[in-house]
Amino acid sequence: MEKAEIKGAIEAILIASSDPVKPGLVAELLEQPLEVVIETFNELERDYLNANKGYYIAEVAGGYRFQVKPNYGAIIARFLTDFAPVKLSKAALETLAIVAYRQPISKAQISAIRGVNSDSTVKYLTDLGLIEPKGVADGPGAAILLGTTELFLQTAGLNSISDLPNIAEFIPDSKTIALIEERLSSFLDD
Amino acid sequence: MLVRLILSQRVNVYTLDISTIIDQFLKEFSQLSTKDLDTLTEFTYTAAILIELKTRALIYNDTSSTELNNIDFTDLLIAKMLELKTFQNASQYLAMLIENNQFAIPRSYYKDPEIESLNTRPISTIKTWQIIKALENLISTSNELADPDPHITELPPISTEEAMQNILKALETTSTQSFFEITKSCKSKIELIAYFLAMLELYKQEKIELKQLKSFGKIQLELLNDEFISRV
Numbered sequence: 001m002e003k004a005e006i007k008g009a010i011e012a013i014l015i016a017s018s019d020p021v022k023p024g025l026v027a028e029l030l031e032q033p034l035e036v037v038i039e040t041f042n043e044l045e046r047d048y049l050n051a052n053k054g055y056y057i058a059e060v061a062g063g064y065r066f067q068v069k070p071n072y073g074a075i076i077a078r079f080l081t082d083f084a085p086v087k088l089s090k091a092a093l094e095t096l097a098i099v100a101y102r103q104p105i106s107k108a109q110i111s112a113i114r115g116v117n118s119d120s121t122v123k124y125l126t127d128l129g130l131i132e133p134k135g136v137a138d139g140p141g142a143a144i145l146l147g148t149t150e151l152f153l154q155t156a157g158l159n160s161i162s163d164l165p166n167i168a169e170f171i172p173d174s175k176t177i178a179l180i181e182e183r184l185s186s187f188l189d190d
Numbered sequence: 191m192l193v194r195l196i197l198s199q200r201v202n203v204y205t206l207d208i209s210t211i212i213d214q215f216l217k218e219f220s221q222l223s224t225k226d227l228d229t230l231t232e233f234t235y236t237a238a239i240l241i242e243l244k245t246r247a248l249i250y251n252d253t254s255s256t257e258l259n260n261i262d263f264t265d266l267l268i269a270k271m272l273e274l275k276t277f278q279n280a281s282q283y284l285a286m287l288i289e290n291n292q293f294a295i296p297r298s299y300y301k302d303p304e305i306e307s308l309n310t311r312p313i314s315t316i317k318t319w320q321i322i323k324a325l326e327n328l329i330s331t332s333n334e335l336a337d338p339d340p341h342i343t344e345l346p347p348i349s350t351e352e353a354m355q356n357i358l359k360a361l362e363t364t365s366t367q368s369f370f371e372i373t374k375s376c377k378s379k380i381e382l383i384a385y386f387l388a389m390l391e392l393y394k395q396e397k398i399e400l401k402q403l404k405s406f407g408k409i410q411l412e413l414l415n416d417e418f419i420s421r422v
Contacts, residue, residue, distance in 0.1 A: 073293020157291030170279035
């Protein structure tokens with residue numbers, strides 16, 4: 001199969017699919033080495049980025065997909081009458097962050113970190129398809145362990161969960177830590 | 191909320207009494223546009239922590255031997271608060287990611303919800319040998335499945351007269367039977383048509399009575415005996 005033919009076939013597959021297309025699947029389909037397919041995907045990605053088009057190929061959730069350039073997004077959102085961007089509450093975002101960084105994690109562990117019962121938030125996020133059961137804990141009670149879904153990666157525009165920054169980057173700064181320590185310690189010493 | 195109240199400096203834990211935190215909370219709570227269960231639970235949790243803090247502070251003030259435990263508790267509480275604050279910061283980052291990505295709308299097409307719910311990859315669970323076997327079956331029966339020439343009318347495998355005899359024979363054993371029961375052994379549409387014509391002919395000859403209680407319902411055939419015929 002000629003390089004141009006592979007490129008054309010990948011473009012055609014991308015047009016025919018609304019979900020991210022995984023290079024592994026395309027390699028099987030075209031009976032081509034995975035490296036060649038990934039290289040072609042990247043080439044296409046560059047071509048579309050450089051071309052003056054309203055859309056481009058993005059690497060999302062372990063695959064590639066066509067999507068509109070964000071600067072045209074607002075116009076498309078007005079055009080699509082059923083467009084509804086994901087709006088999450090503070091509690092839902094907090095729970096999502098805990099699941100994203102601590103997965104697989106049980107509901108009880110989430111509640112312990114948040115200090116509040118998180119059952120309703122977990123159900124809401126599960127209904128949205130952003131988190132899902134990933135397994136069962138070995139310990140007593142066999143708690144269901146939750147993890148993020150492919151839809152979560154698509155929603156956040158991530159290629160994989162490892163693309164998230166290290167959790168250490170979000171540890172409060174020394175000033176905030178000192179403030180918490182000072183206030184709590186002085187209170188307890190009182 | 192405890193972290194937020196401490197950090198916002200609207201509540202000073204050092205000089206705090208429980209009534210103050212409750213007043214502060216109620217003030218904040220009344221300003222909330224939506225009141226949900228999570229916020230109420232958070233309040234209860236906050237109040238519980240503060241009561242515990244107060245209680246420990248009071249008890250440990252009088253008992254110097256438990257000072258070490260007091261320090262451990264503070265460290266644990268600080269660690270817990272820092273962990274929560276860390277995830278709160280991470281959640282803000284996630285919110286930013288989601289917001290930035292919300293207009294990166296993917297290419298999509300209309301998915302009919304009824305079709306969506308169906309298994310769109312019906313052969314995904316089928317093994318290769320099953321596909322080969324199905325192909326063999328298809329090839330072996332392809333002649334039977336070939337479309338008939340529309341210009342040639344196929345002769346029924348049974349004549350109307352023979353079908354009439356068969357119906358009467360079937361009704362001899364059980365005087366009432368449904369058309370479906372009589373024709374269930376038919377192998378083709380044309381044979382079924384032959385039986386239908388036979389049924390109409392028998393009705394015309396007043397050898398059977400037909401009953402159909404509702405549209406497209408079962409057709410019941412009843413054999414009329416000689417006595418009935420003579421009476422009529």
